[in-house]
Amino acid sequence: MSIHLPPLTRRGFLQVSATAAVATISTHRTRAEGAAAMDPHRFVFVSDTHIMEDPTAVARGINMADQLRRVVAEIAAEDVRPAGVIINGDLATDGSPPTEGAYRHLARLIDPLRKREMALHLTMGNCDRRVLFAKTLKKLRPTAPPVDGRLVGVLEAERANFFFLDSLHDTERTITKGSLGDAQVKWLARALDANADKPALVVAHHHINRESGKSDTWRQGGLIDGSKLVDVLRPRSHVKAFIFGHTHNWHHGMLDGIHLINLPTTAYIFDPAEPRGWVDGRLERDGVRMKLRALNGKHPKHGETLKLRWR
């Protein structure tokens, strides 16, 4: 089982292969006839879309569908296509039980990206339901589950590899915290060891709990087994960044030289000072540039660019 959605008109620049226990997707430079140029080093990050079945649904004063529609339009309007668009969990709903209709609505909203031949990579958040998501999007994705019951995958880019994790802990009800589980942590260790030739960027919805976190969510609402993840990431020097969402904050921190990149939401914010929007990422030889594209062009953080160097 995979969470990678190939572009609607794939013409050979995506290949899906399964090696050992690791399902891998590679990006290639080949350009489909008539398609816009693609930058193989550019990756766009979106998180916490919280799409409801009802297109008019509002939560905390925000219509989530409208926000995502604007984000998708901005990304689709870029002259140079990114090699991939990562949508990092809390795909559906505002905490109320997700429905098939919510995922169908999400699929419709992100369709312009697939039509522009962008590959999408989606992860699960605490507001999602794994089975419902997989069932609803079944026709759009290949099958071959590397970890039973979790939606994980590896994306090979020219300058780095992405490892997508599934931190959805409770499959019956929406709770804040997340987990990886021992099987997934072991899979990650194996996958990282099998792909040690390039920088590794690990992506999951939940953050690693921080004792010094500024709120209960930061301290306790992240991965309950985050210490096991840290034990895998820390000693592997090719692991350069951990990218997450969940808090609806745009934030950067460090953990023993590993960049902790917190993606902003496209939906509602908990802190009125936080931006809504997306992040335009570009892999460089020795790091990554992450530029915030706030939906509010007058937001003080709009255009802020993190120039992150690898440890």
Ligand SMILES: [Fe+2]
């Ligand atoms: Fe969220």
